[in-house]
Amino acid sequence: MAEVERVSIPTGALDVTMYRDDLRxxxxxxxxxxxxxxxxxxxxxxLVDDVLFSGRTVRAALDALGDLGRPRAVRLxxxxxxGHRELPIRADHVGKNLPTAADExxxxxxxxxxxxxxVTIVRDGQSSPETAEHG
Amino acid sequence: xxxILITGADxxxxxxxxxxxxxxxxxxxxxAGSDIERFDADGLxxxxxxxxxxxxxxxxGREDTETVASGTAAAARGGYTAVLAMxxxxxxxxxxxxxxxxxxxxxxxGLVQVVPVGAVSKGLKGAELAELGLMARxxxxxxxxxxxxxCLSDARLMRRALEYVRAFDxxxxxxxxxxxxxxxDACCHEGTISGRLGLPGWPAAAESTIVARDIxxxxxxxxxxHVCHVSTAETVDVLRWAKSRDIAVTxxxxxxxxxxxxxxxLDYDPTYKVNPPLRPAEDVAELRxxxxxxxxxxxxTDHAPHARHDKEHAFAEAAFGMLGLETALPVVVETMIxxxxxxxxxxxxxxxTAPAHIARLADQGxxxxxxxxxxxxxxxxxxxxxVDRDAxxxxxxxxxxxxxxxxxxxxxxxxxxxVTFRR
Amino acid sequence: xxxxxxxxxxELASATxxxxxxxxMSLLQGRPVKKLPALRGRTVVNLFFEDSTRTxxxxxxxxxxxxxxxxxxxxxxxxxSKGESLRDTVLTVAAMGxxxxxxxxxxxxxxxxxxxxxxAHVLNAGDGTHEHPTxxxxxxxxxxxxxxxxxxxxxxxxxxxxxxxxxITHSRVARSNVLLxxxxxxxxxxxxxxxxxxxxxxxxxxxxCTDLDEVLPIVDAVMxxxxxxxxxxxxxxxxxxxxxxxxxxxxxxxxxxxxxxxICHPGPMNRGxxxxxxxxxxxxxxxxEQVAAGVAVRMSVLYSLLGGADDTPPPxxxxxxx
Numbered sequence: 056m057a058e059v060e061r062v063s064i065p066t067g068a069l070d071v072t073m074y075r076d077d078l079r080x081x082x083x084x085x086x087x088x089x090x091x092x093x094x095x096x097x098x099x100x101x102l103v104d105d106v107l108f109s110g111r112t113v114r115a116a117l118d119a120l121g122d123l124g125r126p127r128a129v130r131l132x133x134x135x136x137x138g139h140r141e142l143p144i145r146a147d148h149v150g151k152n153l154p155t156a157a158d159e160x161x162x163x164x165x166x167x168x169x170x171x172x173x174v175t176i177v178r179d180g181q182s183s184p185e186t187a188e189h190g
Numbered sequence: 191x192x193x194i195l196i197t198g199a200d201x202x203x204x205x206x207x208x209x210x211x212x213x214x215x216x217x218x219x220x221x222a223g224s225d226i227e228r229f230d231a232d233g234l235x236x237x238x239x240x241x242x243x244x245x246x247x248x249x250x251g252r253e254d255t256e257t258v259a260s261g262t263a264a265a266a267r268g269g270y271t272a273v274l275a276m277x278x279x280x281x282x283x284x285x286x287x288x289x290x291x292x293x294x295x296x297x298x299x300g301l302v303q304v305v306p307v308g309a310v311s312k313g314l315k316g317a318e319l320a321e322l323g324l325m326a327r328x329x330x331x332x333x334x335x336x337x338x339x340x341c342l343s344d345a346r347l348m349r350r351a352l353e354y355v356r357a358f359d360x361x362x363x364x365x366x367x368x369x370x371x372x373x374x375d376a377c378c379h380e381g382t383i384s385g386r387l388g389l390p391g392w393p394a395a396a397e398s399t400i401v402a403r404d405i406x407x408x409x410x411x412x413x414x415x416h417v418c419h420v421s422t423a424e425t426v427d428v429l430r431w432a433k434s435r436d437i438a439v440t441x442x443x444x445x446x447x448x449x450x451x452x453x454x455x456l457d458y459d460p461t462y463k464v465n466p467p468l469r470p471a472e473d474v475a476e477l478r479x480x481x482x483x484x485x486x487x488x489x490x491t492d493h494a495p496h497a498r499h500d501k502e503h504a505f506a507e508a509a510f511g512m513l514g515l516e517t518a519l520p521v522v523v524e525t526m527i528x529x530x531x532x533x534x535x536x537x538x539x540x541x542x543t544a545p546a547h548i549a550r551l552a553d554q555g556x557x558x559x560x561x562x563x564x565x566x567x568x569x570x571x572x573x574x575x576x577v578d579r580d581a582x583x584x585x586x587x588x589x590x591x592x593x594x595x596x597x598x599x600x601x602x603x604x605x606x607x608x609v610t611f612r613r
Numbered sequence: 614x615x616x617x618x619x620x621x622x623x624e625l626a627s628a629t630x631x632x633x634x635x636x637x638m639s640l641l642q643g644r645p646v647k648k649l650p651a652l653r654g655r656t657v658v659n660l661f662f663e664d665s666t667r668t669x670x671x672x673x674x675x676x677x678x679x680x681x682x683x684x685x686x687x688x689x690x691x692x693x694s695k696g697e698s699l700r701d702t703v704l705t706v707a708a709m710g711x712x713x714x715x716x717x718x719x720x721x722x723x724x725x726x727x728x729x730x731x732x733a734h735v736l737n738a739g740d741g742t743h744e745h746p747t748x749x750x751x752x753x754x755x756x757x758x759x760x761x762x763x764x765x766x767x768x769x770x771x772x773x774x775x776x777x778x779x780x781i782t783h784s785r786v787a788r789s790n791v792l793l794x795x796x797x798x799x800x801x802x803x804x805x806x807x808x809x810x811x812x813x814x815x816x817x818x819x820x821x822c823t824d825l826d827e828v829l830p831i832v833d834a835v836m837x838x839x840x841x842x843x844x845x846x847x848x849x850x851x852x853x854x855x856x857x858x859x860x861x862x863x864x865x866x867x868x869x870x871x872x873x874x875x876i877c878h879p880g881p882m883n884r885g886x887x888x889x890x891x892x893x894x895x896x897x898x899x900x901x902e903q904v905a906a907g908v909a910v911r912m913s914v915l916y917s918l919l920g921g922a923d924d925t926p927p928p929x930x931x932x933x934x935x
Binding site: 380381382383384385386387388389391457458459460498499500501502503504505506507 | 696697698699700701718719720721722723725726729740741742743744782785788811812813814815816817
């Protein structure tokens, strides 16, 4: 964003573990780090996630965000939308729509973190890589 | 009563023979008639009826936990034919009337000979002598006096008591626990485990210092002392010293101290809370050696029934004590006979004859010859079973042996010719 | 984790996890909505047989900020005076449908005994002179923050020397701290007059000594334990002043500490007896931080116990005494 739009936007991280609706289904999960760069009251907050699937993670994120303040607006940007929504959630900005079967797994790797930009669909233990365009 | 002919019994390993029970005594088997009951004792050993110097029958006062009837039923199951009932009942047995009451309960309800123990001090308070002489003179004929449950810690009172009972061949049985070193809260052997578990410690020295002191008082008074429930190697050392000088002291050990160690309390299970506490393995080993070589004269159960609601408390607040009458012989067989530390004759001495002598019981612990009382136990030396605490004649269930496999020797118990227990 | 009864229940990984989550929980303090929904629908009962406003409130807030339903039951004196056994008292409370019991009891081992009688998770909030695992956790959490600030290394506790000073034999805080600090990799030195050493010191994972002045210059943190004046009548030490001169963290002794060494005290303090006012209020005193850390650490522990599936099978319950 800073490169393309020449605007510096504060970024942060939101851990939604505590807000998941399926906590009881697995042993106690480790908790990640939440870091807010500024207060969220009256701000336009863009939630960014790599994959949008059932929508439950986003639902949890909205609840978490709500306990942190009252944004003026919340928008959702995802790299991959793979369908199979279980809740009425839609993204405002989508990198790529990727039709998948419900039992497949989608993995996103980023150059900054994993050394490569790559999206992988894993079915039955096999994987077929598709390179996603930057965007 | 019909005569009973017992065939093929081995009296204390002396060889197989027959026993004829007639009118409460042993008669010549050759005189057996045709109208008799037969009992095949092939493979069984005959042992004089066991004598317990230390039982808590809880009646009067706590009949919800045990009565003379239930306690003596448990005793008979365990091969006992006599028990000495400790004085810490409610009311305390500190008068001739109270002693007579217990003796009468024994005559009426007892499946074994019940002999009351008299308190040494009034109300067990450790301050003034109880009416020792009147208790001795009473029909109950008390000879053993003990404040068991409490230590008679005042040296002067102990001296007086020892002197006083010399007049009627009495013996003072001491519960050795210096209250300044091991107070009423002390509940776990003072050592690594008490330190780790945060339980008030009960150091070995609290027992041995009192025993050492009392032995010196015996020398001073020329009287008789009996040491209850010896639990430590330190006390065994002191006893060895005393016996080497022929000082008139006898001692008993409880079955649980011959097998269970302080490790049992790691889970804070109050089933294993007892006074004196379970000790480390080194002490258990020393106690076995001392029992084998006679430094410790007798096994005594310290049978201590407790209601569930008195045990189901935090460890430090639960009642002290374990059941013992039904499991004493199994434990002694396991720890002394089976490893070869004692033979059956030795066991008979320590569980029948010596206790009978200490308590001055004329009709107990005697030999298996014609004319003697028919008071004996038939045991199967090889039988084993898993202990089931619910299969007990006691009214209580605080049994530390539940679920363990132990010998199961008692087949039948005879008391003056009467079969008081039969498997 | 099914129960937290002893600091020995924690390995390095689980303790570190608790600290990391506690860091996240501590951020809640600054938020407008002090709530996380993780324990919504869970019921936690604080069953306190011993008074303790501070610890109990700490657990109460911790449970409530995680959206659990928290009930305080004061059982002090009640079961004993009515002749009710501990087992009956606990079963009565658990029968209400409780997910976790936070128990404080005056007798060592009571929480462990309770686990034999009920299915709920049991958290030891202090049992007699035995243990106080959440106290040790918040003490270590506070120290970890301090070490990260003043002397950050890859391993927070390894290579650090920590002294625990005072009435060790009667201290549940000492027992838990020795175990936990040892697990975390620190070297622990216990300092006390011989009468206050516990029995069986050889089995403790710590060195024992009687000379405080020898120890202070080499430690990275010193934890002062509360000493009760009543111990004088038990013959543990002759007078308060002799105790202070021998074992107190006086203002003179402050000078002996390394630069950056921390001062801790689990509270409540006897100012002037085991710790001087100057030491308690010194710049390197973490005493207030310890108190502040209590809620976050207890939230982390409650989350660890109750925040996931209850798939740990309950241990085969011992049968009651028949």
